[in-house]
């Protein structure tokens with residue numbers, strides 16, 4: 267990617283298909299979902315054409331160019347060329363959803379009015395046809411003065427005109443045209459009121475009138491409302507079936523995490539065990555073999571085992587998001603969110619916090635109101651991120667019986683749902699407290715578009731899973747590997763008098779553990795858990811790897827020691843539940859703290875959040891241990 | 895008020911009594927005086943209502959919907975001038991001015 271490649275920006279309203287087009291053009295895997303406001307940061311990629319390559323940037327969806335929210339500001343800054351070290355794009359591709367042209371055409375004037383050469387791409391051409399709508403791109407092009415093309419952003423064979431436009435950036439073809447009449451409607455409107463800026467309402471009324479005129483001259487015929495969407499909504503938003511369906515979906519997801527995942531996890535575990543023994547067989551007996559097998563294989567392996575469960579969770583999330591159900595869930599959730607002073611827009615960030623709090627904190631940029639945004643960021647780490655899943659799954663499998671609770675819903679799934687619910691409750695209560703005190707004020711309005719239901723594409727679901735696998739393994743490879751190696755070394759010193767490794771309790775690690783022990787004894791934890799809690803400050807799932815290493819060293823020589831069985835000897839039900847509760851509340855994740863600092867512009871909020879969550883975790887664990 | 899319109903009855907937006915800060919969120923999505931709105935579904939338990947706005951589905955809370963003044967499609971056709979007069983009452987909004995440049 268040289269700095270001299272021409273720069274093209276993809277601009278359009280949320281959910282118009284910008285990231286889809288970006289992926290189809292560049293072959294990259296930007297996240298796509300049937301939910302408005304998925305992309306919050308710019309991301310660039312390169313399209314290689316025979317005549318030369320072009321740099322394309324995918325941008326957050328916008329309704330206009332006013333700096334109303336942080337993500338709208340990103341797009342605005344890129345277009346104005348005042349982005350750090352940036353230049354103004356050489357061309358714009360304006361994406362409008364062809365099935366929603368009436369409202370989307372309102373973006374045409376402000377964007378084309380920038381005077382940058384542009385191509386207008388009408389996406390969802392396939393859906394428009396299926397639902398008996400119609401539009402004449404040529405007529406619209408004549409009206410706008412720039413080229414217009416109707417495409418299906420998922421299908422490369424419809425993108426001929428787009429590619430020709432990109433090539434024109436090198437060849438200087440006549441496709442490269444800027445809109446001649448600058449911001450026709452806006453300019454015309456201010457002529458009526460010379461010297462006086464127009465009130466917003468009138469400005470938009472003019473813009474809408476112009477959009478209608480454009481639609482009429484392009485022979486735009488509204489598609490009929492999607493019948494499938496109407497039918498599904500009648501069920502999903504039904505006053506009785508709606509919430510019930512929601513509960514069934516949740517129960518199904520968690521049950522699947524425990525039942526479907528078992529064979530996959532067994533296979534993964536067997537694979538890790540076999541590969542460990544194979545590698546051990548190749549190496550002579552040495553400290554290096556001990557480090558590799560008792561340290562790394564036991565530590566990293568005990569975390570990697572949980573990959574299938576995480577993938578099953580993400581499989582469901584991807585399907586729900588891609589189908590359009592999540593937008594409805596946000597509408598249903600708005601009532602509860604409103605009660606605690608938040609709003610339905612906070613739903614997406616909070617939902618993505620179930621994957622990981624880091625992108626969630628970023629996603630909060632779509633929350634337009636600044637106080638709501640901070641409150642959303644503050645409570646996001648309470649949502650059960652996937653790094654907690656290995657910890658929960660390990661402890662639940664070790665301490666909760668497998669029997670059935672009601673019907674097909676087992677005890678284990680029920681406890682898991684309980685932990686998720688506890689995190690959610692903590693988030694809501696905290697939000698209510700915050701909005702009643704530090705972040706008080708008027709509540710922002712809730713305006714949410716509901717996209718039509720779409721069949722999730724295999725491609726985007728697989729992308730999502732692949733993405734998660736990479737993130738998970740990279741973390742296991744980096745953080746967990748480092749921590750386990752350091753831990754293993756600490757278990758080997760000081761050397762025992764006979765020259766071998768010390769008893770683990772006497773090792774440097776054991777001694778550190780004994781320093782921590784008094785602080786955590788009231789919670790029912792011994793020094794091993796204490797070490798785990800300290801290392802998990804880096805990232806939550808590290809505790810599993812840490813315990814894997816500690817017990818792995820302790821059980822040296824026994825090829826197939828069981829982490830669960832080892833835990834059962836060290837914890838009773840009370841302290842196991844205490845540990846679970848500690849993980850529900852505590853902010854053990856340095857990446858979250860770092861991104862918090864960046865997005866709130868200082869250490870104040872992250873510091874407050876860390877102390878608050880730690881206090882809650884300690885108190886919660888203490889109560890659980892005392893009661894059970 | 896939009897909040898009082900029964901399901902499946904199409905109305906025309908006449909006036910928006912919404913704060914300058916909040917009104918733009920509506921305007922940008924095409925909820926502009928003169929547009930047609932039709933409530934299609936209430937979310938469960940008193941949640942937001944889903945409206946069809948020029949072919950889009952948009953959910954609004956009751957509090958916001960009761961700040962939107964509407965009239966039936968029929969009445970709107972009889973007195974088109976009424977809508978424009980009402981709309982002009984809005985205070986100027988800095989963000990909108992930036993947009994106009």
Ligand SMILES: Nc1nc2c(ncn2[C@@H]2O[C@H](COP(=O)(O)OP(=O)(O)OP(=O)(O)O)[C@@H](O)[C@H]2O)c(=O)[nH]1
Nearest residue numbers: 281282283284285286299303304305327390418419
């Ligand atoms: N049928 C059809 N679906 C499309 C087309 N383009 C995009 N989609 C779907 O529309 C949804 C939204 O696509 P995205 O690419 O995420 O939209 P975006 O413009 O990047 O949205 P934000 O990042 O939220 O601004 C996804 O479910 C896509 O699969 C198209 O041309 N035809």
Ligand SMILES: [Mg+2]
Nearest residue numbers: 284285304305
């Ligand atoms: Mg996107």
